[in-house]
Amino acid sequence: MSDRSSSESTSPEPSRPETTASHDGVPPGTTRVLLVAALSLFATSLFMRCVDPLIPQIATGFGLDTATVVLLSTAYALPYALAQPMLGSIGDTLGKTRVLKVSLVASAAAGFLGAVAPDFAVLMVSRVLVGVLSAGIFPIALAIAGDLVPVQRRQIAFGRLLAAAMLGNVMGSPLAGVIADTVGWRGVFALVATLALVAFVAVQIGFRGLALDTRSRFDVPTVMAGYRAVLRNPLAKFCYAAVFIEGVFVYGLFPFVATFLAARGEGRAVIAGVVIAGFAIGGFIYSATVPLLVGRLGERRLMLGGGLFMALGVSSTALGLAWPFEIVVFMVLGLGFYSLHGVIQVYVSELAPASRGLAVALHGSCFFLGQALGPIVYRVGFEQAGVGPSTLVGAMVLLTTAAVCAARLRRVPKVGDTAA
Template sequence: MWQTGGRDARAGLPPALNIIALSGFAASLSTRALDPVLPRIAAEFTVPITTAAGLAAVSAFTFAVVQPAIGALADIFGKARLMIVCLALLGLASLLGAMATSFELLFLCRILAGIGSGGVFPVALGLTGDLVEPERRQVAIGRVLGGSMTGNLLGATASGVIGDVMGWRGVLTVLGLLVIVAALAVAFGFRGKPISAGAPMDFAGLRRSYRTIFSNPNAAICFTAVLIEGTCVMGTFPYVAAFLHELGQESLAVAGLVIAGFAVGGLIYTLTVGSLLPRLGVNGMMIAGGALVGLQLAIIAFGPSWQAQAACFVAMGMGFYMLHGCIQVFASELTETARGTAMSLHSFFFFIGQTTGPIAYGFGLGHLGKVPTLLIAGATMLALGLVLARILKARPPADASVGEPRLS
């Protein structure tokens, strides 16, 4: 059963979760790093802001397409080892991007960054699933999310401040160095600890894993839901600075502060999930989360002050993770034997949504306008929470030996 008692749910979590959270923190530093400085990049390379937003889309797309392979490699070679290698790749890609002499070279570096970040957070979720039983898993995932949200918060905030002082190249240089230092720290933290690897590469076994995952009816529901989330919510981020410019607010630090509000909301979620879950239940969390996100998108549509938009992003981050955290737990129970692969597929669809999001928003902004586009996204998120509360049900893992649901 899905334990909802706050005290019991938080007790006895393994210390290794702190190292896992650190890896998520490091990878998330650069997730939103370029969003506040996109207007400067567009100006330097003389490209439209919608083209510059493609930097966010291509990073998310690369993150997504490597997920099936990343999941298989994590299950075969060991999740911790793979996280360390990918952190190093992410750091080097950021440093190379800081030296790019053309938009095309920067675009290529963001592709490499997407590959690097793709091997960290979803694998961290799979490793958390391996270490923590379902009764305590949502709180454990909340702790890992806390590391990720802190990285998002500092990445977006620091990006705006550094961008005002050192430009966008300084942003990538500083963040690249920090991620490489974090890779070394994680490697040191896992030194002397068992880093297990699975069986040799078995493509037939991989195909069986995919069949097993998709034989669980919750798979299609979870993967479709996170694709919609990625499109409607994450698609807004590359345009935040442009929205603020419309209000006459051109400070990159302010844009970074507004975007960082989302991470603050995520951190509030991690601190309150243990008490919210018993009060609202799983269905209540999903309904309230979708409604909260939808309301904030509707408010932002009408262009309030930057302070109000920052508050909206805090509330939106809280609501997003109330909904997304529930979906993650259901996704972690799709299978017992290929959890790393299942969580990577989960991230695949989420980041495909983050790829289509900037494109969809760009089309909507160009053809419908800002208000209708954001209102449609808000209504979609409201409907998503309501629909998931109705159709997403506790089911046993597809390969479970006992046919009773492990979530309730």
């Protein structure tokens, strides 16, 4: 099979909740489920980004240098990445909703541990635990949406779910900064953990009465069959490599934002949070315009435009602009990122429909492995070559990645499919 082959699998689609579909092919109760899934994504996005504006405060509190405290991002992202494939397989076999509920409760408990951490070692352990335990939230929520929404409408549905995650980024970073500036960084962890519990209650209520899962035995042959189904699709290598690169060269910059601003005399955590929130605002622009973008540009030009915007955003961070202009830079970066990433997610959801939870989890795993490695790559680059050359390299890699995706990712529609 060539690299341009269809991303469709011959595996049967998993069963969907309830047996009666609405006139547009979407099962009843889907809107309610997607709203609850969106709340879960909002909660997990707070876990992801709440630390970034806090780096200088935590460093001061524990008497450490910021370069060491930046590793809190890796402490979360690396275990988050490594745990996702296993949780995706568990979701495909033992039930996606079950994994989602356990992930929300357990990650909340680990978040509260971080709020009372007596030293940096305990805080680091807390971030590792939150990374492992929350790893089932994002991929499982997207997999549930993939089970419910037909492929021709999936990019729009995913765009709206991503909007919930982006709202967490928009609110989370500046909110974390405000709380840190008033009651300290510990209050940030306590608030985020509390919101995860709220999301758990919403799942308990919102999913009640809906048969969302098909369950089977969780054993090694079943798990390995799922991996084979996903990885034998020739498009998998392009999808997973691309999101890994995005994680390294886009998200790897985020932990350095507060440090860059502090070096220019702006030490307020809330300002660092507002700048980072610009990325999510760019994502909101994507989410609000995704039907128009897909219809007018098509997937190929959308991916190429995303790569160009990411390259402009990353390279512009080296200019040392005043923080209001940095917000605009991160808006451009966010719009570019989601333009490429949103298309890739649709392809990932169709790599192997019967193992959709695993496929999406592997996507998340590669993405967060990139996020875990990103701060280390940039730290070495900044120390050895400087900020300008390092960000320029990142920009060129992202642009090349988008061009490869635009050339290689192709989907042959099923009979009856229409453009999203």
